[in-house]
Amino acid sequence: MHRVNQELNERSRQLLKLLVERYITDGQPVGSAALSRDKSLGVSPATIRHVMADLENLGLIHSPHTSAGRIPTNKGYRFFVDSLLTVQQPEQKLLKQLKINVGQQQGRSQVIASASQLLSGITHLAGVVSLPKREAASFRQIEFMPLSKSRVLVILVTNDGEVHNKVIQTTREFTSAELQCATNYLNSLFGGQSLRQVKTIIAQEMSETRQQMNQMMIDAINLAHQGVSDDLQLDDLVLSGATNLMDFQELSDISNIRHLFDAFSQKQDIIQLLDRCMQAEGVQIFIGDESGYQVFGDCSLVTAPYTVDNETVGVLGVIGPTRMAYDRVIPMVDITAKFLGEALKS
Amino acid sequence: MHRVNQELNERSRQLLKLLVERYITDGQPVGSAALSRDKSLGVSPATIRHVMADLENLGLIHSPHTSAGRIPTNKGYRFFVDSLLTVQQPEQKLLKQLKINVGQQQGRSQVIASASQLLSGITHLAGVVSLPKREAASFRQIEFMPLSKSRVLVILVTNDGEVHNKVIQTTREFTSAELQCATNYLNSLFGGQSLRQVKTIIAQEMSETRQQMNQMMIDAINLAHQGVSDDLQLDDLVLSGATNLMDFQELSDISNIRHLFDAFSQKQDIIQLLDRCMQAEGVQIFIGDESGYQVFGDCSLVTAPYTVDNETVGVLGVIGPTRMAYDRVIPMVDITAKFLGEALKS
DNA sequence: TTTCGGCACTCAACAAGTCAGGGTGCTAAA
DNA sequence: TTTAGCACCCTGACTTGTTGAGTGCCGAAA
Structure with missing residues (x-):
């Protein structure tokens, strides 16, 4: 080049x-x-x-x-x-509207859905937003709820207001009192840490000599370990306006479209692709098969990571035909990422 | 006729x-x-x-x-x-396979997803399953978790193993002990009832003379009322194999397809349509615009409600071109509904 | 009265031919 | 190096003719 x-x-x-x-x-x-x-x-x-x-x-x-x-x-x-490329500054009016629309939503998933929709609505392309990495959220509270003899429901609340549930198998039955103790212990131990930190703490505690730990603490850590491990934490994404892509002649071949939509409902490939974009600093662009995926033969992907408190937690972007108005799309994606980050802070 | x-x-x-x-x-x-x-x-x-x-x-x-x-x-x-019409009995082999595949899944959402996928896979049409009505599930356990001064997280576990979360606003701050009391009271009051019954009980308790209720009980009922009310309980559905529909020539007009997929991502109309099918006893068929929705101009919908413990809790079916093999599709939908009901029982 | 063969007619689909428009590459001159 | 001129190429739109499947109608046979 x-x-x-x-x-x-x-x-x-x-x-x-x-x-x-x-x-x-x-x-x-x-x-x-x-x-x-x-x-x-x-x-x-x-x-x-x-x-x-x-x-x-x-x-x-x-x-x-x-x-x-x-x-x-x-x-x-x-x-x-x-x-x-000389990028086009988006209209002030549009920006204000965008900012208000994203900011006004309440609840994490609302904010994200609206970002995705606005992105697709403004660009007339498909908008996509990856859900924030769970690891970046910070611990607020954990709670255990006995379900049956050997099954306990773990409830984990993070600072962004999300509630995560997980049912775990235990080796023995725990009493309510025991679980309460564990709860108190863990809440004081983890309070305010990010989930990533929590994980490392757990790992440390489990590997360290358990001299100064009593049985309760060991049990608590074990429970937390199982509850926080995100074996099933499959990333997810929110896709909007996919049907917009059908309007483009260059993609209007039915088998093209079919493959594209297959990929959309599969999600797996798109998620991987977006994950790769999270490493990058600013706006990133994949043109045609640069992404490495055949399906995107005639498509481009414009992405930007979004950050909360200076930490990159997810990516958002648009998918459209290679022949898209990059000069307008790029700044739009860029700014939406910023707005989304801000909206998620509160 | x-x-x-x-x-x-x-x-x-x-x-x-x-x-x-x-x-x-x-x-x-x-x-x-x-x-x-x-x-x-x-x-x-x-x-x-x-x-x-x-x-x-x-x-x-x-x-x-x-x-x-x-x-x-x-x-x-x-x-x-x-x-x-003379319906075609499906092959024994296929049935066995279907039964095993649906039955083997664990977790409500897994079972449903697999039913939808199998339906679409076998018929080469789009498979759709409405999520079981929450009301039909039965109460197992409720728990409260204080989040902040005036916000409490309500956790509701139903017998099908699903966990429902809801954050509610309270008029005053509750202590852990108070919440624990409420939990115990409500669990003993509601244990084993269906959510529908629980709701009526709550309504009764709230309207009745509160002579013989102490403050704790009143608070508990109030909390439960807020926690169980499903203001946001938007029905949902699982759609699989939508892209199958692109293979049919009679639908292959791009604008047709676009409208169809718009409806799919909208979901609203489809949900309403399916809801109507829940009233019916057995297999029901909408041909073309009989459904009342323009989008389905060249499509038919074949549905069957599925039941758990003799109660209809949801609907499933397939969407395909009017020109579909009704003789094979109808029994397939019928039997899948039965298998799904069985699989959900456990 | 019902059934059937015959017949003229219609229409879509295909193939082949024509033509204009927009574009190119090459060459020779400025 | 730039430009005008020219021969040529290709697509797409349009026309025309042909073929084949299918129809409706009519009069005769059962």
């Missing part, structure tokens, strides 16, 4: 930029004449054809058939997004 | 039956010659055309254009399903 960057002079870059922008708005292969009509280049179609030939050799554009205009390749899009 | 039934002689009925069956398997408009080739009628194409003309006058079939064969109208399908 760097090579490409060097080999391209200013005019070629400008031309590529125009071409991609043009194709994004029109959806038609763009020819030399059309570009020449744009005053900002001021050269004849013939010259443009020369430049286009170069760009084609570099693999940035290609023509679907002999006598059609050119369209960007994935590589072309990539270069465009990385080096040529 | 009764009129139609009387006006049709045996031969016409037989002919209509053949025609519908033929169309269901082939998907092509069926003409007089094709039907005549079927030995079981033993009349010439010309005669068949006469009968067909009658059927067309009755609105049971129609031809898409002058020189094509005939296809059933919705009214034709309806008559076919009501009076002509």
Whole structure:
């Protein structure tokens, strides 16, 4: 990519930029004449054809058939997004509306659902938000509730107001009093820590010499260990406006759509993909099959992680055709991530 | 419909039956010659055309254009399903497999998900299962957990092993001891009753003269009232294999599909529709727009309620094109409902 | 009265042909 | 290096003709 960057002079870059922008708005292969009509280049179609030939050799554009205009390749899009794109500041009005809408929701899942919906509504693409990592939440309270002889319901409340339930098997029967003791002990031990810290504390306690621990404490730690371990904690995501994607001609092949929706209901792949985006700092973009998943052949994914108290807890973004208005979508995703983070703080 | 039934002689009925069956398997408009080739009628194409003309006058079939064969109208399908259909007993092997697969799952949601998936897998249509009505579950245990000054987490465990959480606002702060008392009182009062009964009990207690109740009991009932009231108890459903529907040519118009999937993600309409089916006794069928929803223009819905301990708690079914193999689908839906009911009992 | 063969007619689907429009690459001149 | 000119290419839309499946109607036979 760097090579490409060097080999391209200013005019070629400008031309590529125009071409991609043009194709994004029109959806038609763009020819030399059309570009020449744009005053900002001021050269004849013939010259443009020369430049286009170069760009084609570099693999940035290609023509679907002999006598059609050119369209960007994935590589072309990539270069465009990385080096040529001038992002569009979203309208102030829209931002205010977005902020209010996300902020007004109450309850974690409400906030997230609304973020996803707004994202898809504004961009007319599919919006997706990964649920906040449970590990990042902080411990507020734990409680045990005996169900039967050897089964105990563990209730874990985190600071974001979420309640997690889990039924665990115990080796022996516990009395209410015992469970109450464990509750008190654990609540004082873990209060205010993040779940990640809680886990490490548990691990430590379990491995350390148990000299200074009495039986009650050992039991309590054991219970907590089982209750907090998230064996089944499958990540999840909220997807909105998937049907928006059906409106795009370039995806309108029924088998394309089918595969896409299969992936959506599968969720697994998307979750993995989003997980990868959590590592990144800011907005991240996958163009076409860059994601490594065949299904996204003609799709791009624009994501941004969202943070609560300076810790990245999840990702959000949009899925749309490769030919999407990156200049408007990117800042939108970026800002929505910020709003979501803020809304989750309270 | 009764009129139609009387006006049709045996031969016409037989002919209509053949025609519908033929169309269901082939998907092509069926003409007089094709039907005549079927030995079981033993009349010439010309005669068949006469009968067909009658059927067309009755609105049971129609031809898409002058020189094509005939296809059933919705009214034709309806008559076919009501009076002509001979259902196909499903294979023993399939049944066994189905039973095992549904039965082996553990956890209510697992069982339901698997029923939905199997339904869609076997029929190659979309499978749908409404979640069991919460009201039908029976009370096992209630617990209160103080969160803050005026907020209490209510945990309700039902006999099917489900745990329901709800955060309620209280008028004053309760001590742990007070909450413990309330817990004990309520558990002994409600133990083993269905949630519906619990609600009526609560209503009674609240309206009755509170002479013989002490403050603790009043508080407890109040807490329970808030905790059990399901203001937000939006029904839900599990949908599987929706993408199967994309494979059908008759639905493959992109805008059709889009509306359908919009309805799926909306859920609201489908839930209402299913709710209506819960009243019915056995298998119920909506053909085309009989459901009253435009979206299902070219779709049919085959449903059956499922029961736990002789009480109907939910509905399940499949959604597919009007042109579906009713003879195989209907018994399949029927039997799956039975298996699901059984599986939920344990 | 019902059934049937014959016949003219209709229409969709397909194939083949035509044509204009938009585009390209090459070449030679500025 | 840029440009105009030119030959050529390809698609898509339109026309035309043909084929085959299917119909409705009529008059004769049962």
